Amino acid sequence: MVYAYLGLGSNIGDRKMQLEEAVHILNQKDGIKVTQTSPIYETEPVGYVEQPQFLNQCIEIETSLAPHELLKECLDIEQQLHRVRDVRWGPRTLDVDILLYGDRIVEEVDLTIPHPRMLERAFVLIPLNDIAKDVIEPRSHKTIGKLVMTDDSVKKYKG
Template identity: 60%
Template sequence: MITAYLGLGTNLGDRVASLEQAIGMLKQTPGISVQRISSVYETSPVGYLEQPPFYNLAMEILTTLPPRDLLGRILEVERKLHRVRTVRWGPRTIDIDILLYGDQIVNEEGLQIPHPRMTERAFVLVPLYEIAGNILIPGKQQTVKYWLAQLPKDQEIQQTEIRLGLERYPV
């Protein structure tokens, strides 16, 4: 089993339901065992700014799936939740990224691990810090905590009081 970390985000439709459904589908995926889930954070968009705010979270999983197979399962969850890719960094019903996969570095067509921009984004680092602040980011040789301290203070992120209703999605 490999410990991996995923980042989830949504800014269209019922954002809470989208997160709950995505987590539920991941829990039901053979080869994935959800271990921990961060709080939900509301964040301002990055890149393409003319869109609603996002809800973001991070989750720790144990998986037997190789990275490419894990990506395939994630893309299937996104498809089932009606993810449409039209505008880069644009609005979406759900976005699931593989942030870290053990201590591995993967650089293949369509798959880069660690996520290439994770150390630049509060919406990734803040939720990840909550559940795994002291882990090293492979290739960066520093912890999540270190990279979080390097971020400019202008990235808007706020912890919400949302409690996900995950009991509807049994393991």
């Protein structure tokens, strides 16, 4: 079993419900057990900014799935919750990203772990720090607690 960390985001429809449903579905999958969830944060969009605000959350899972098997499950959950990919960084019902998978580094055409833009995104690092402050990011060899940044646009969700 390996501990992995996933980033969840939603900005279309009932955003909170979609994050909750994704956690529920993940926890029902064979080989995946959700062990921690961060608070939910409301954040400004990045990249394509003409869209609604996001709700973001990070979760810790314990998994027996290999990285590509986990990726397949994440993509399947996005599909179950009606994810449409028509604009890069555009609006979405749900986004599920593999952030970390143990201490592994994976560099393949369809999968990069640690997530390639994770360290640039406060909306990932702030909730990840809530549940994985002492976890070491394998490229930098620093803990998430050392890498986290503050950003006033990332606020705990009160809804």
